[in-house]
Amino acid sequence: MIEQLPIINLILLLTTALVIPLFKKQRFMVTLILSFVVLFIVWLSALYLLYHVNTTGAFYYRFGGYSPTIGLELLINPFSALFTFFVITLLMIIFIYSTADASDGIHEREYGRYYILMFILLFAMFGIIYTNDLFNTYVFMEILSITTCAIISIKRKKKNYAAAFRYVMLNEMGSLSYLFGVALLYMVTGYTNIELVFQGVQDVWVIYPTNIIIAAIFMIVGLGLKAAIFPLHIWLPDAHSAAPSSSSAILSAIVVKVYLIILVKVLFSVFGITIIEALHIPSLLMVIGAVGIVMGSFFAIAQHDIKRMLGYSSVAQIGYIVLGIGLASSLGLRIAFYHVFSHGIMKSVLFLSVGAVIYQRNLRKVTAYNGIGYMMPLSIGMFTLAALGMIGIPLTSGFISKFNLGIAALDGGQGIYIIILVVSGILNAIYYLPIIIAAFLRENPENQIYVSKDKVPLLMIMPILILGAFIVIIGVYPAIIFDLVDSAVSTFSF
Amino acid sequence: MNDIIVKSITRLVIPFLQLYGIYIILHGHISPGGGFSGGALIGSSLILYTLVFGVDRAQKKFSHRVSEIAESGGILLYLFVGALGIALTGNFLSNKAAGFPLGELGSLLSGGIIPVLMIGIGIKVASTMITLFHVLIQEESQ
Amino acid sequence: MFQPKYKWYDNFTTLTGGLIILGAIILVYVLAGLNGSFGLNNPFERFTMLKTLSEFKWMPLLIIFTPAVGGGIQLFFSRKTCYSRDTVVIVMSFSTILMTLLMYPTALDGGQLLSFPGFLGLGLSLKVDMLSLVMLLITSILWFLVMVYAHAYMIKEKRCNRFFFFMALTYSSVLGTLVSADLLTMFLFFEMMTITSYMLVTHGQKEESYSAGYNYIFMGLLGGFAIFVALVLMVVYVGDLSFTSAIVALQATGSIRYWIIGLLVMGFGIKAGMAPVHVWLPRAHPVAPTPASALLSGIMIKVGAYGVLRVATSYYFPVKNTVDSRFDPIWLTSETIGFSIIWLGMITMAIGVFLALQQSNIKRMLAYHSISQMGYIVMGIGVALYLGYYGAMGFAGSLYHIINHALFKSLLFMVAGSVYLHTRENDMYKLGGLWRKLPLSATVALIAALGISGIPLFNGFVSKTILHHGIVEAYEYGHASFRYAEWIFIVISAGTVCSFIKLYYYVFLGKMPDIYKSIKPKLNSLDVSMAAIAMMILFIGLNPSLILDLFIIPELRVISYDPQFINTYIVGMSVFTVSDMSIMVPIVILGFLIFIAGTKFHLFHLKLPGWLRIEYIFFYPSFHLMRGACRLLYGDQCPIDKKEYFKMDIKHNYDVGFLDRFVVLSHMFDKRFEKKIINSDALIYTILITLVIIIMMFV
Amino acid sequence: MNLVNDILAHVNFIGAMALFVIGLYMVVTHSNLIKRIMGINIMGTAIFYFFIAVGNVEDGAPPLLDPDGNALTFINPLPSVLILTGIVVVVSITVYSLSLVVRIYETYGTIDQKEMAQIEAEDDD
Structure with missing residues (x-):
């Protein structure tokens, strides 16, 4: 029965998405309760799978029992189990938030649709992480990008449509590039199953290097476009800032990470470390990551809209993960995975707390945050915590990421990137600190001296607090994550 | 389009189109074609109806609610049949391994669960096409 | 409703006065007992309970958490009255003094290591050894007294609750920095200190405090990142972060060892106000409320110096008893580092004094003097490193000067605050003749000024003499260029003297402007705490060997300095010799001359290009x-x-x-x-x- | 002559690449949203063409099981099956983006990207 759990998760998610439209629109509460129950069940099973693969080892799931040469295959190993667990945990917490803050620009008629999209999103992400097949990844990726795009355009505003259009177009280009890479690999190996392709690529690497080089380029650039790696981040700031608060958190914290996870799979499971090192891809990735860290922060400084600023900050933080991947060592990958967690949590907190501010006061301008800390101490307090994490102050998970990334870079003989980490910390401070200072130390015209309560629904403040607690927990005792991440890293051979 | 020729020919053609679509769906497992192509045929027949007789009449024949249910229902059928494989001690979408009769090669009743899956896909594709078309048309008319 | 008959907590001054007297008795009893003077026995041997308590393993953690927890409690009490809140603050600060004293025997034995593996990835560890204990003791005593002062001072300010809360958090992180036993723990608390003390700097919420605070936090973050990079380098090249000798591993890294110490000196030096990176200090100290600036100047910049001292003398020194010669090649690294640090200290001293002479704002002037006095300390650290095996004198001098400077500088800031509180004026040229109105402030200011000028019988004299010995030794044993360093030392001491003559003359002597005639000062906790610190200055000045014997010499014996050297030169050292005292004569005369020249030719109003x-x-x-x-x-x-x-x-x-x-x-x-x-x-x-x-x- | 033979042997791949570049060129140079969608469709078609060309076998028969059991050379059916899925995906993307274009036309009154950017800039000011 345990072997069936992954597919049961997928079916459950898809079925829920299909069942929601069958409910009457008035019974919105039913939808929410059903959604939460399903999410909780999937969460439990993801947790159990994580425990299972870490104790008894990885296993395959074959659709219809066909052999992997022609059939589809899911691979559940510590890596995929860990990231499905990450995705579902974070999404469940953000879901709780979204139940209270669904009003952020979404028409009442669309509430049900929003949750349908959320479930299809989750379904696609689970599929991407579980699947062991390149073409299947493509299909799930397309489902994911359409769904994401629909979530962006669910707010009926001018900017949302433009952002969604740009998103869908660039993502489609990314997907097609990826598919082109798959086709080139299929041409020389004859398979789409990742492990078989890996074998084939190693065999034909000497005979058809051109095919493999072009495949690698197209796949990496395509995924880079979808993962918003620096010069290809064009769509991200608009898309993430236009989306409703809770979905901005989902997009920045989870969805972008999923593409990075595919990138890791493609680099280390499909091509293998020897080929990508021979192609100098790691050093290229490192340079791109470093440039992204600096430029993302540099653009973030200039933003007036706080959600756009957070979007650019995501671009910078993705640079960290790319840098970690580019180190192409188990230390580097370990910290890249850790940062997926760390940034996921921190960015959710940032987006959600900003969402709470927008919910209560409708403040989107960076300069409008004067004295807001007295009116919403909990939200802005958590914002502060996460922002300090972004800067890299100890006791937050951001410090652990930065510290270990520095160690990994130096260990891999790339000590120059430590300077990038420092520069990024300072740049992050330049745009986060004024907001915090204004929020807590500047006077507001309303002249609030005394701290008052947040006055937002409990369901909104609870998720922020839970995630904020996570920042500190995994920042103070990172072994919780590192133990899991280490077993995930060990599924890749270096 | 208030053209009598178009209207009459459409009335004539649509049953054949739909019949052909059903034929393709049902023969999906023994000849080229299948749920997608057949569903697309049925869907285009409905689009043709909409084009000729207008959205309002088409909506009466094939309302939004119906297409919503058909969309969900088609894929749910697929999932249900696939999940039967799990129930019958196989994997998801198991065919022979779960004990479905495969029948004789070349006959209509063969291929285990594949014809059923094809029907599900056909419903889904047909209803999706018509829904999308209606949505697009209504957006413009608004 | 229940009404207490006697409101003892209302009478804050009585309470604090009592506590101070109690503390003084305890302190004198314990110290004298430990030293064996006045026929007292060692209290830790006399009362076995104290001995047991002192071996309590979690004491370092407890001492960190006491103020933080107190911060929470005082937030709760702050809803009622200021008095109840401040009572909590005082009690918490007082209990840290007692805890510090309790740890003396264990610190004498080298301290117990309390480690938390897995925290922050590499594990944290705490340990209180003699160096930590010295710093802890001076920090806790001073913090307690400044808190007493703060009650009376802050009562007229807005947002006191926030101030005291962040004060408590800052205190926690300062204590944490002092008790940490590895670089990671130290970095953690150091960064916390930067963040929490930012709130103290910007407390005034004026435009100038924002800009000063901005300066402060970015310089602090820069320093933090410098330490961060050093930390990464240490982890990769050495692997062990605990404060033990790492010189063997470091020597194998080539030039990386200089990078590490350079980054660490920069990181800690920013907080310490070292020369090229001191720019935040003269802006931040004056804008903070007086209790905060007293502590910023008194304690927090010392934490930077402590960091340099701790890191350099642990990582860059060989393991004790493995080396028995000054000429062992293992000292070469620390010699190179020490050479540059001495000159850094010299530059810091010179810049500090020179700029201090130009100031008219009292607090700004004091801030520049902080820089200059930090230069003395840094120079002492440099000597301690430069002379390697024979560097004990420099170490002793800098540690002693840390204590002394903490006392007189915070006292001077408190006097400035007291003057400001009564006159609302910070410009010394607009004040005058205040000794009539504020006799107590004038007296303690005199004591502190004599202390900082290094006049015999006051505490500054002791440490300055030791530092002078240090620089002379650096000249004798090492490079010839330190002859000039000694001259600079003397000139700068003269500059300090002049500066305080100027301060005292313009503020307390001279003609009193009419608007201040109406001042009616009354005794409150302000004066109590200032008097207590003045007493301590005098006490140390009169008993210079007590601190040497009790605290500094045990610490020197732990570090791999030449025991022979320590026994010969430092044990039983008397600073009241004719040769040492006679050096002060030209310094004071030179100081007067500069003052007269300055007032005559308006040199103090020079504006630099x-x-x-x-x-x-x-x-x-x-x-x-x-x-x-x-x-x-x-x-x-x-x-x-x-x-x-x-x-x-x-x-x-x-x-x-x-x-x-x-x-x-x-x-x-x-x-x-x-x-x-x-x-x-x-x-x-x-x-x-x-x-x-x-x-x-x-x- | 060799070159011509080479080109003839790989004419499918070359054609696919040419289509891809044409599609990309369209996306890059045009600011009309519908034309950009068309460009993406062309890119997609190029890749499907490429995929199917990969599966092509010289003189292969359609991959249908013959009940009589005559052994034949079949064309590889897998790429075709995959591409069927791919086509569905691209069609849905196209439909989705077209519906977005409709909305954009409603809100912006134009489907030209440059004009949209101008309108946005005016909105910001």
Whole structure:
């Protein structure tokens, strides 16, 4: 029965998405309760799978029992189990938030649709992480990008449509590039199953290097476009800032990470470390990551809209993960995975707390945050915590990421990137600190001296607090994550 | 389009189109074609109806609610049949391994669960096409 | 409703006075007992319970958490009255003194290591050894007294609750920095200190405090990142972060060892106000409320010095008893480092005094003196490193001066605060003749000024003499250039004397302006705490060997210095010798001469040309670079926000900070390119993919 | 002659690449949203063409099981099956983006990206 759990998760998610439209629109509460129950069940099973693969080892799931040469295959190993667990945990917490803050620009008629999209999103992400097949990844990726795009355009505003259009177009280009890479690999190996392709690529690497080089380029650039790696981040700031608060958190914290996870799979499971090192891809990735860290922060400084600023900050933080991947060592990958967690949590907190501010006061301008800390101490307090994490102050998970990334870079003989980490910390401070200072130390015209309560629904403040607690927990005792991440890293051979 | 020729020919053609679509769906497992192509045929027949007789009449024949249910229902059928494989001690979408009769090669009743899956896909594709078309048309008319 | 008959907590001064007397009795009893003077026995042997308590393993953690927990409690009490809140503050601070004293026997044995493996990835560890204990003791005593002072001072200010809360958190992190036993733990608390003390600097919420605070936090973060990089280098090249000798591993790393110590000195040095990176200090200290600036100058900058001292004498020194010669090649690294640190200290001293003489704002002047006095301490650290095996004198001097400077500098700040509280004036040229109105303040100011000037019988004399011995030894055993260093030392001491003659003359002597005639001071906790510190200054000045015997010599014996050297020169050292005292005569005379010359020729109102300012020298090239970039983007006239572009003008070189310009630059860059980048979406993809194909195909 | 033979042997792949570049060119140079969608469709078609060309076998028969059991050379059916899925995906993307274009036309009154950018810039000011 345990072997069936992954597919049961997928079916459950898809079925829920299909069942929601069958409910009457008035019974919105039913939808929410059903959604939460399903999410909780999937969460439990993801947790159990994580425990299972870490104790008894990885296993395959074959659709219809066909052999992997022609059939589809899911691979559940510590890596995929860990990231499905990450995705579902974070999404469940953000879901709780979204139940209270669904009003952020979404028409009442669309509430049900929003949750349908959320479930299809989750379904696609689970599929991407579980699947062991390149073409299947493509299909799930397309489902994911359409769904994401629909979530962006669910707010009926001018900017949302433009952002969604740009998103869908660039993502489609990314997907097609990826598919082109798959086709080139299929041409020389004859398979789409990742492990078989890996074998084939190693065999034909000497005979058809051109095919493999072009495949690698197209796949990496395509995924880079979808993962918003620096010069290809064009769509991200608009898309993430236009989306409703809770979905901005989902997009920045989870969805972008999923593409990075595919990138890791493609680099280390499909091509293998020897080929990508021979192609100098790691050093290229490192340079791109470093440039992204600096430029993302540099653009973030200039933003007036706080959600756009957070979007650019995501671009910078993705640079960290790319840098970690580019180190192409188990230390580097370990910290890249850790940062997926760390940034996921921190960015959710940032987006959600900003969402709470927008919910209560409708403040989107960076300069409008004067004295807001007295009116919403909990939200802005958590914002502060996460922002300090972004800067890299100890006791937050951001410090652990930065510290270990520095160690990994130096260990891999790339000590120059430590300077990038420092520069990024300072740049992050330049745009986060004024907001915090204004929020807590500047006077507001309303002249609030005394701290008052947040006055937002409990369901909104609870998720922020839970995630904020996570920042500190995994920042103070990172072994919780590192133990899991280490077993995930060990599924890749270096 | 208030053209009598178009209207009459459409009335004539649509049953054949739909019949052909059903034929393709049902023969999906023994000849080229299948749920997608057949569903697309049925869907285009409905689009043709909409084009000729207008959205309002088409909506009466094939309302939004119906297409919503058909969309969900088609894929749910697929999932249900696939999940039967799990129930019958196989994997998801198991065919022979779960004990479905495969029948004789070349006959209509063969291929285990594949014809059923094809029907599900056909419903889904047909209803999706018509829904999308209606949505697009209504957006413009608004 | 229940009404207590006697409101003892209302009578704050009585309470604090009682506590201070109690504390003094305990302190004198314990110290004298430990030293064996007055026929007292060692209290830890007399009362076995104390001995057991002192071996309590969790004491370092407890001492960190006491103020933090107290912060929470006082937030709860602050809803009722200021008095109940401040009572909590006082009790908490007092209990830390007792805890520190309790740890003495264990610290004497080298301290117990309390480690928390797994925390922050590499594990944290705490340990209280003698060096920590000295710092802890002076910190806790001073903090307690400043808190007593703060009650009376802050009662008229707004947002006291926040102030005391962040004060408590800062206290926690300072204590944490002092008790940490590895670099990671130290870094953790050091960063916490930067963040929490920021709230103290910006407490006033005026424009100048924002700009000073901005300066403070970014310099602090820069320092934090410098330590961070050193930390990363240490982890990769040495592997062990605990404060034990790592010189063998470091010597194998080539030039990396200099990078590590350079970054650490920069990181801690920023907090310590070391010469080229001191720019935040004279801005931040004056704008903070007086209790905060007293502690900033008294304790927090010492934490930076402590960091350098701790790191250098542990990582860069060999293991004790493995080396028995000054000429062992293992000392070469520390000699090189020490050489540069001595000169850094000299520059810091000179800049501090020179700029202090130009100031008219009392607090600003005191802040510059903090820099200068930090120069003494840094120089002592340099000597301690430079002489290697024989560096005990420098170490003793700098540690002693840390204690002394903490006492007299915070006392001076408190006097400045007291004057400000009564007159609302910080400009010394507008004050005068206040000794009539504020006799107690005038007395303690005199004591503190004599202390900082290094007059015999006051505490500054002791440490300055030891430091003077140190620099003379550096000359005798080492490089000939330190002969000049000694001269500079003397000239700077004279500058200090002059500066305080000036301060005392303009504030307390001379003619009193009429508006201050109406001042009616009354005794409150302000005076109690100032008097207590003055007493301590006198006590140390009269018993100079007590601290040496009890605290410094045990610590020196732990470090791998020559025991022979310590026994010969430091044990039983008397500073009241004719040769040592006679050095003060030319210094004082020179000080008077400078003062007379200064007042006569208006040298104190000299305004230095702008290009001499440190910020100017550092940022001038970057100003031009950024301006050039802006010109490149927009030409001479700016189509966007005029107000923003204004900041790039050369005229506003002094008002606009580096960061502001950077933000403007980024705004311009964004205006110019962001939309273009976004609109050329597919083009970027195409260019990138073509580029990568070209790179991969032809590389 | 060799070159011509080479080109003839790989004419499918070359054609696919040419289509891809044409599609990309369209996406890059045009600012009309519908034309950009068309460009993406062309890119997609190029890749499907490429995929199917990969599966092509010289003189292969359609991959249908013959009940009589005559052994034949079949064309590889897998790429075709995959591409069927791919086509569905691209069609849905196209439909989705077209519906977005409709909305954009409603809100912006134009479907030209440059004009949209101008309108946005005016909105910001």
